[in-house]
Amino acid sequence: MSDNPILRVRDVRKTYGGVEVLKGVSFDLERGQSKIVIGPSGTGKSTLLRCINLLSPPDSGSVILDGVTVEERGINQIRAQIGFVFQEFNLFTHLRVLDNVRLAQRNVLGRSKREATKRALEELERVGLSDKLEAYPAELSGGQKQRASIARALAMDPKLILFDEPTSALDPELTGEVVQVMKDLANAGMTMLVVSHEMGFAKAAADEVIFMEGGVIVEQGPPSTLFTCPEHARTSQFLRMITHEHEEG
Amino acid sequence: MDFIEFGMTWMPFLLEGVGVTLGLWAVAMVLGFCLALLLVWGRVYGSKPIYLVATTYVEVFRGTPMLVQLFFIYLGLPEIGIVLDPFSAAALAIGLNTAAYQAEYFRGAIQSLPSGQMVAARAMGMSRFQALRDIILPQAGRRVIPQWSNEAVVELKYTSIAYAIGLTELTARAEQVGYQTFQFLEAFTLVAIIYLVLTGIVAQSLDLLERKTRIPGLTYTGGKME
Numbered sequence: 001m002s003d004n005p006i007l008r009v010r011d012v013r014k015t016y017g018g019v020e021v022l023k024g025v026s027f028d029l030e031r032g033q034s035k036i037v038i039g040p041s042g043t044g045k046s047t048l049l050r051c052i053n054l055l056s057p058p059d060s061g062s063v064i065l066d067g068v069t070v071e072e073r074g075i076n077q078i079r080a081q082i083g084f085v086f087q088e089f090n091l092f093t094h095l096r097v098l099d100n101v102r103l104a105q106r107n108v109l110g111r112s113k114r115e116a117t118k119r120a121l122e123e124l125e126r127v128g129l130s131d132k133l134e135a136y137p138a139e140l141s142g143g144q145k146q147r148a149s150i151a152r153a154l155a156m157d158p159k160l161i162l163f164d165e166p167t168s169a170l171d172p173e174l175t176g177e178v179v180q181v182m183k184d185l186a187n188a189g190m191t192m193l194v195v196s197h198e199m200g201f202a203k204a205a206a207d208e209v210i211f212m213e214g215g216v217i218v219e220q221g222p223p224s225t226l227f228t229c230p231e232h233a234r235t236s237q238f239l240r241m242i243t244h245e246h247e248e249g
Numbered sequence: 250m251d252f253i254e255f256g257m258t259w260m261p262f263l264l265e266g267v268g269v270t271l272g273l274w275a276v277a278m279v280l281g282f283c284l285a286l287l288l289v290w291g292r293v294y295g296s297k298p299i300y301l302v303a304t305t306y307v308e309v310f311r312g313t314p315m316l317v318q319l320f321f322i323y324l325g326l327p328e329i330g331i332v333l334d335p336f337s338a339a340a341l342a343i344g345l346n347t348a349a350y351q352a353e354y355f356r357g358a359i360q361s362l363p364s365g366q367m368v369a370a371r372a373m374g375m376s377r378f379q380a381l382r383d384i385i386l387p388q389a390g391r392r393v394i395p396q397w398s399n400e401a402v403v404e405l406k407y408t409s410i411a412y413a414i415g416l417t418e419l420t421a422r423a424e425q426v427g428y429q430t431f432q433f434l435e436a437f438t439l440v441a442i443i444y445l446v447l448t449g450i451v452a453q454s455l456d457l458l459e460r461k462t463r464i465p466g467l468t469y470t471g472g473k474m475e
């Protein structure tokens with residue numbers, strides 16, 4: 001652990017309607033590191049991601065991005081540095097793929113059309129969508145939509161990307177292409193915080209696994225140790241449950 | 250044959266009324282459109298007091314007859330010193346009224362959009378204004394065309410209430426033709442045909458616009474989008 005992590009989350013708490021969803025979450029994310037967050041439904045994983053870029057501002061605690069405290073002031077410039085990939089893709093329905101990837105580059109980063117196009121083409125090529133530039137989102141498969149949304153995040157040149165269950169809305173046969181893109185990203189040194197139960201990604205590309213339950217981090221560690229000999233009984237219970245689900249599915 | 254001759258004779262006189270009718274309609278629709286944008290902003294994004302003002306406006310104008318609104322403006326307002334000529338009074342009444350309906354259609358279109366796109370836009374650092382301008386407006390605008398078209402046709406017909414305050418628009422001229430010729434049946438048949446042609450053109454043009462601007466995944470289905 002360095003003293004200069006790209007993301008430092010300290011004692012983040014969040015309450016919804018009297019229920020404390022996050023009960024003090026702390027961790028660091030180093031440059032180029034990929035961490036995967038697993039845990040039961042309703043545990044606050046999505047809430048944690050949304051607290052990091054203030055889509056849901058934390059009630060207390062701090063989030064520090066590259067040495068700068070994330071706060072309401074100047075939030076749009078900070079959000080531009082944090083990519084967010086959603087389970088439901090959330091591509092802009094009325095824009096073709098190329099424009100989906102160009103829009104925020106233009107109106108948030110103020111890039112010229114030419115520059116935005118150049119970056120968009122590079123990232124769309126990276127995710128294998130060079131032949132879909134003119135397609136509307138409704139004309140893409142789920143896997144293509146998610147890859148387009150990853151390209152949209154990448155084109156902003158973010159310092160890190162948050163993924164919230166990027167493969168959960170996909171048919172099983174389409175998850176592979178998205179996982180492959182994410183693995184490539186991790187190997188290329190992108191900093192990533194991924195909420196997902198995709199074991200393929202976790203084992204192949206995650207530097208660390210964070211197991212969350214009931215609004216706290218129960219334990220974290222490298223996939224090799226956490227998956228094989230977890231410290232806490234709850235962790236092994238949960239792991240048994242998800243591997244079981246995967247075998248059944 | 251008689252009817253065709255009748256039509257040839259009186260058509261020029263009636264067409265002058267078409268000018269007034271269309272002018273009235275156009276002014277009212279534009280006024281209504283601009284006001285509707287303000288109202289829908291208040292209804293969807295406004296703070297509590299603004300929301301209440303906009304909602305009250307919509308309820309009042311949708312809950313009272315347009316003729317009452319017209320008389321209120323033309324006959325009532327002079328008592329407090331606001332005197333309008335019949336054209337302005339009618340344009341104002343129809344414009345204020347259609348604003349309430351247009352606002353509701355816009356609101357429906359906005360609220361039928363999936364909320365995730367707004368979140369995605371904000372997550373990338375777009376301001377609320379940018380997200381509204383670049384994402385919500387172009388999508389809601391497309392989705393509202395069928396209902397807006399319907400409203401435009403309804404209001405085109407409603408311009409005939411200006412007759413009640415003495416504006417010689419299309420309907421008033423048809424009545425004049427009737428009294429001059431005592432061929433009321435022919436006069437009103439003719440005027441009905443003219444209205445039908447006008448509403449047909451409006452509906453068809455907007456239908457064409459809808460088809461030209463159509464985008465896969467954005468078509469209006471009457472319900473919420475997936």
Ligand SMILES: Nc1ncnc2c1ncn2[C@@H]1O[C@H](COP(=O)(O)OP(=O)(O)OP(=O)(O)O)[C@@H](O)[C@H]1O
Nearest residue numbers: 016017021039040041042043044045046047048165
């Ligand atoms: N905007 C909100 N308003 C009220 N309650 C919320 C809100 N967002 C989340 N919650 C509640 O907070 C808890 C944690 O939700 P969260 O979505 O973070 O869980 P999660 O770990 O992502 O679950 P899942 O695996 O199902 O996605 C849940 O009980 C949820 O109902």
Ligand SMILES: [Mg+2]
Nearest residue numbers: 045046047164
């Ligand atoms: Mg979640």
